[in-house]
Amino acid sequence: MAKLAIVFGVLLIVLGVAGFVMTGSVHPTALIPAWFGLGLVICGGLASTEDARRRMLWMHIAVTIGLIGFVFPGAMAIREGIVAHGVPAAHTAAVAFKHQVVMSILCLIFVALCVRSFIAARRARV
Numbered sequence: 001m002a003k004l005a006i007v008f009g010v011l012l013i014v015l016g017v018a019g020f021v022m023t024g025s026v027h028p029t030a031l032i033p034a035w036f037g038l039g040l041v042i043c044g045g046l047a048s049t050e051d052a053r054r055r056m057l058w059m060h061i062a063v064t065i066g067l068i069g070f071v072f073p074g075a076m077a078i079r080e081g082i083v084a085h086g087v088p089a090a091h092t093a094a095v096a097f098k099h100q101v102v103m104s105i106l107c108l109i110f111v112a113l114c115v116r117s118f119i120a121a122r123r124a125r126v
Contacts, residue, residue: 012037
C-alpha cells in the first residue's frame, strides 16, 4: 500500500503542476493537488518499513490526507458547478473546476483502495 500512496501522490503532483502551467503560472492555488500529492509521497515513503505499527500509522495518515483531498475539492467543484451552471466560465475557472474534479476522483479511488486493503488486513489477522 505504501507504493500505492507514492503512485497516487505522484499523480496528484503532476496534476497540480499541470494545472499551474495551464493557468499561465499565475494562480498558485492550482498547486493545491501537488501539496496533497507531496503529503501522500511522504507518507508512502515513511510507510515503506518492516515495522507493522509504523506502516499502519503512516498509511492511516495517508488515507486521511486522501479523504480530505476527496471531500474539499469535491465540495468546491459541486458548489462552483451549481453557481456557474449555465454561465460560460473563464478559461482559468474552467481549468480549476476540472482539476478539482480530477483531484477529488483520484483521492476517492485512493481512499477506496486503502479501505479495501485495511479490511483485507483486518480479516487476515482474525
